[in-house]
Amino acid sequence: MATTSRRLTARTRRIGRDDPRHDRPLLELLPGGAPLSWVRAGEGLVGWGCAARLSTSGAARFADAEAWWDELSGRFDVDDEVGLPGCGPVAFASLAFAADPGESALVVPEVIIGERDGIRWITTIGEPDAEIEVAPVHPPGTVSYSDGRLSSSGYRHAVTEAVRVMRAEDPELAKIVLAHDLVADTSEPLDERFLLHNLAARYPSCWTFAVDGLLGATPELLLERQGCAVRSRVLAGTVWPREGRDDDELAAELLASAKNRSEHAYAARSLAETLRGFCSELDVPEEPRVLRLRNVLHLATDVEGKLADSAGGAAGLLSMLAAVHPTAAVGGTPTRAAVRRIAQLEGMDRGRYAGPVGWIDTGGNGEIGIALRCAQVEDADGGWEDDSAAPGSGRGGGRVRLFAGGGIVPDSDPDLEVAEVEAKLLPIREALEGVR
C-alpha cells in the first residue's frame, strides 16, 4: 500500500547541453542499488529511490493499481517546465501474469531522468540528492546454470501434453503459451545495471526494463498511450538462426509457415478485439510483418488506435491493461481455458514474467510492454532461497531466475519448441555472461 499520505512535490527541469548528464546514455546515469528502467534506442526513462510504492496481488491487481495511482496523483504538487509524456511523477509498474499466485509492484522513484525526441529532463520528488555519485558497475563473476521449476525436459513434456490435450481432449483449446525457467547463480553479487547495459547494447530496438528486481529486454509492446492515441505491437510466431539460412530466407520461411501464421493470428486478434472496445478508430494491418532481432525473428502486427472519449473521459491505461491482458501472445485461445491449462501444465509460479511492465504518468500516458526475455532477481540481499540447493552457498553471490516461453498449437513439435525457448533465453544469458 502507499507508503505516505502527505502531499508530495514533483519538479521537472530540462537538462541543458552544458550539463554532463545531457549526453551520457540514460542507463549509465543509474547510480546502483535497485534500478528502474524503460529504455529503447537511447530514449525512455530511468529512475531510482522510492517516493511511494504499492504491492498488490490477485484478480483486482489492476484495479488496485489504478485506484492507488489515481489517489496518489491527486496528492502531487507538480512543477513541470518540460510537459512531455513521462514528465512529472511517474510510476514504474510490473504486474503479475496471473491472478493467483504472483505479486505486482508499482514504484514511484525519487529521481527520474527521461529523454524523448532529443529532449532530456530530470524529475525529482521531495528533496532527494539528484547529484548522487554513480558507483562503478560490477560484473557478476562466473555464472552457473541449474534447473528451475520447469526444466528443459519438463518443458518438453508439458508441450507434448499440451498438444495431446488440444488434439484429443479439448479441441476448443486452440493455443496454449507455455514457459520454461532456468536458474543462474553468479559468483559475485548481481549488479542489475550490468545486465541492463548489456541488453541495451545488443538489443537496442527492444525495451530494456527493470522494475523491482525484474529485468529484461522485451520486443513486445502491450499498450502505449499518449493522450488519446494508443499503440501496440503484437508478436507471436518465431524462427531462429540456423546454419545455411540467411535472415531473408528465415523471414520468408516465417511468413510462409501456416503454424506460425495461426499462432500469430490468435494473438493479434485477441489484442485487437478487446482494444477495439475502447477506441473510435483502430488500424490493424491485415498481414503481419517480420521483426528481426539477433537471436530470433518474429511475426509482428503494429496496431494503432484513437481512444473513444466516452462519458467525458477516455479509458485509463490500467483499465485497458486489465482488459487486454493476457493476450494470446502469452496466454492462449480461448483465454480463460488456456490460462487454467498453463497453471496445470507448467506447475510453477510465473511471477511477473509475461505480465505487463513499464510506466505510467499522472496525465494518463504510459508505455507498457510484456515482460519477456527476462530475469527475476531472487536474492538481491545475497541470501539463498534454498541453501541446500545453492552451489557455493553463503559466498555472497547472486541468483536470478530466467524465463522464456512459446505458443503451442496442435501441430507444434516438442523438440522445436524446446529449441525455440533456448533461442529466446540467449539475450538474457549473454547479458549475464557479459557478451556485448
Ligand SMILES: C=C(O[C@H]1C=CC=C(C(=O)O)[C@@H]1O)C(=O)O
Ligand atoms: C512467450 C514468449 O514469446 C511470445 C512473444 C513472441 C513470440 C512468441 C512465440 O512465437 O511463441 C510468444 O508468443 C516469450 O518470449 O517468453
